[in-house]
Amino acid sequence: MSDTSITVDLNADYQDIRDAVRKLCEPFDGAYWRKLEKTESYPSDFVQALTESGFLAVLIPEEYGGSGLPLRAASVILEEIHATGCNAGACHAQMYIMGTLLRHGSAQQKSEYLPRIASGELRLQAFGVTEPTSGSDTTKLKTRAVRDGDEYVINGQKVWTSRALFSDLLLLLARTTPVDQVTRKTDGLSVFLVDMQKARGNGLEIRPIDAMVNHNTTELYFDNLRIPASSLIGDEGAGFRYILDGMNAERILVASECLGDARWFTETSSRYANERVVFGKPIGANQGIQFPIARAYAETRAAELVLKEACARFDAGENCGEQANMAKLLLSEASWHAGEACLQTHGGFGFACEYNVERKWRETRLYQIAPISSNLILAYLGQHILGLPRSY
Numbered sequence: 001m002s003d004t005s006i007t008v009d010l011n012a013d014y015q016d017i018r019d020a021v022r023k024l025c026e027p028f029d030g031a032y033w034r035k036l037e038k039t040e041s042y043p044s045d046f047v048q049a050l051t052e053s054g055f056l057a058v059l060i061p062e063e064y065g066g067s068g069l070p071l072r073a074a075s076v077i078l079e080e081i082h083a084t085g086c087n088a089g090a091c092h093a094q095m096y097i098m099g100t101l102l103r104h105g106s107a108q109q110k111s112e113y114l115p116r117i118a119s120g121e122l123r124l125q126a127f128g129v130t131e132p133t134s135g136s137d138t139t140k141l142k143t144r145a146v147r148d149g150d151e152y153v154i155n156g157q158k159v160w161t162s163r164a165l166f167s168d169l170l171l172l173l174a175r176t177t178p179v180d181q182v183t184r185k186t187d188g189l190s191v192f193l194v195d196m197q198k199a200r201g202n203g204l205e206i207r208p209i210d211a212m213v214n215h216n217t218t219e220l221y222f223d224n225l226r227i228p229a230s231s232l233i234g235d236e237g238a239g240f241r242y243i244l245d246g247m248n249a250e251r252i253l254v255a256s257e258c259l260g261d262a263r264w265f266t267e268t269s270s271r272y273a274n275e276r277v278v279f280g281k282p283i284g285a286n287q288g289i290q291f292p293i294a295r296a297y298a299e300t301r302a303a304e305l306v307l308k309e310a311c312a313r314f315d316a317g318e319n320c321g322e323q324a325n326m327a328k329l330l331l332s333e334a335s336w337h338a339g340e341a342c343l344q345t346h347g348g349f350g351f352a353c354e355y356n357v358e359r360k361w362r363e364t365r366l367y368q369i370a371p372i373s374s375n376l377i378l379a380y381l382g383q384h385i386l387g388l389p390r391s392y
């Protein structure tokens with residue numbers, strides 16, 4: 001369980017960044033997101049604006065053209081994007097995928113890719129882990145990468161690979177040694193940085209998935225795709241550990257988006273509950289309307305403290321697995337409860353797309369399932385933090 005002797009800075013708040021993000025988000029209003037959804041389009045203008053502002057490169061060290069800020073700064077950026085009613089799902093992966101390249105890539109890979117990612121010349125937005133048959137049981141994934149001279153040959157299938165049609169690079173997890181030839185099932189998996197421009201049509205097929213939210217998500221089919229051996233990140237067979245390394249950052253950043261959603265819902269509910277008059281008084285005067293909003297607010301504020309602790313520990317280089325997982329679990333639930341209260345407060349108008357409530361409600365539901373489901377987080381807490389028997 002957590003070591004309470006570690007001093008963590010819970011106050012890092014980056015008000016200047018918050019203000020700048022809110023300003024940047026202003027033109028990207030509800031109508032913008034609704035139009036994209038209707039046409040299942042990618043928010044290119046929004047991503048471009050974020051790239052130009054440098055916000056997507058805050059975690060890239062200065063020597064590679066980023067601003068080298070702590071994870072807390074990235075957390076604040078994503079929170080604020082969501083609190084304005086926007087959605088960072090189109091580009092958030094860049095912030096945490098890049099960490100694998102930064103921590104485990106060779107000096108040559110880093111100098112080749114990071115400055116171009118920081119400038120926006122290259123997008124690293126796609127992350128291929130999940131497969132249709134193995135799901136959460138990642139070590140059972142079946143996509144194979146077989147070394148053939150100076151190349152690897154990839155065969156297999158991924159599902160829910162978001163933004164693949166809008167990314168130049170894909171971070172791919174594939175098995176390089178069959179599972180029956182390794183001592184531990186976590187061995188024999190490797191991470192590759194795949195050039196999507198070269199791969200498409202040459203052994204990689206991308207098919208969009210028609211989904212509940214506009215997440216530009218896809219299926220990937222690999223049929224003898226040949227990639228240069230230099231695409232391997234770090235050591236062959238050590239990929240699972242590299243992916244695990246990046247998971248705390250991913251949990252923290254997704255929790256930050258949930259916090260932003262919860263803030264948007266609570267603000268929107270409170271405003272409407274004050275304005276909407278039925279039976280001669282604002283509906284917010286009724287405890288049946290007021291209390292669910294207040295309860296979700298309290299839940300959000302409590303979970304926000306866990307998120308801040310997770311960020312502070314991460315940025316201090318301390319172990320933050322417990323806090324990162326709890327922040328993601330609690331904030332995905334808090335944002336959902338705030339969303340439920342918001343939809344109920346709006347009555348029938350909650351179903352009218354122009355209020356944006358139903359869109360945000362669908363969007364925030366995702367976080368109890370992806371990038372990891374709540375049950376798997378509970379299993380982590382039970383097993384690794386509480387010392388309970390392994391359940392899978």
Ligand SMILES: Cc1cc2nc3c(=O)[nH]c(=O)nc-3n(C[C@H](O)[C@H](O)[C@H](O)COP(=O)(O)OP(=O)(O)OC[C@H]3O[C@@H](n4cnc5c(N)ncnc54)[C@H](O)[C@@H]3O)c2cc1C
Pocket residue numbers: 126127128129130134135136137159160161162163211213215217366369370371372373374375376379391392
């Ligand atoms: C919109 C969207 C975008 C996504 N983007 C990406 C992406 O970019 N890249 C990527 O790699 N993946 C992505 N994913 C996949 C996502 O990470 C998975 O959907 C998620 O990890 C759950 O895996 P699964 O869907 O295979 O569910 P399963 O593993 O089949 O699980 C189904 C249910 O069973 C429960 N369950 C399974 N095993 C246990 C257990 N041992 N104990 C208790 N409960 C259990 C789970 O909690 C879950 O509720 C995305 C998914 C969605 C929906």
